[in-house]
Amino acid sequence: MEKIGRMRVAMTNKTVHFLVVEDDEVDVKALKRAFKELHLANPVRFARDGIEALEILRGENGQEKLEKPYLVLLDLNMPRMNGIEFLDEVREDPEHHCALVFVLTTSSAEEDRIKSYDKNVAGYMLKSNAGDTLH
Numbered sequence: 001m002e003k004i005g006r007m008r009v010a011m012t013n014k015t016v017h018f019l020v021v022e023d024d025e026v027d028v029k030a031l032k033r034a035f036k037e038l039h040l041a042n043p044v045r046f047a048r049d050g051i052e053a054l055e056i057l058r059g060e061n062g063q064e065k066l067e068k069p070y071l072v073l074l075d076l077n078m079p080r081m082n083g084i085e086f087l088d089e090v091r092e093d094p095e096h097h098c099a100l101v102f103v104l105t106t107s108s109a110e111e112d113r114i115k116s117y118d119k120n121v122a123g124y125m126l127k128s129n130a131g132d133t134l135h
Contacts, residue, residue: 017042017070021049021078022078043067049080049082050080053074054090057070077106077107091120
């Protein structure tokens with residue numbers, strides 16, 4: 001795959017913002033490194049769990065609201081509000097129900113994959129393969 005540069009939405013010509021929902025600092029550092037290697041120039045925000053991610057999407061609790069269009073990279077196994085619970089909330093939210101979400105997780109469990117796709121995720125990637133998937 002060639003280097004990305006800056007992703008744009010064709011019809012609106014707006015920059016796509018990324019929201020990474022991940023509680024593991026090692027994984028956050030690895031994603032930051034991968035984005036740097038890809039020369040990703042898009043704005044990227046990070047949330048530690050589903051609650052913080054919702055606050056960013058909605059602009060609540062002192063969080064600056066994430067601009068549209070956006071793409072979410074979502075871990076499933078997190079404290080306070082896990083990825084499936086986050087997807088439940090997002091899909092019920094009239095403003096964010098069509099959010100483009102990719103699951104990025106350590107879980108290879110078929111049950112998690114099915115639950116995620118039942119919530120209309122755009123893709124399901126295992127962290128162990130993420131380097132290859134992102135490149």
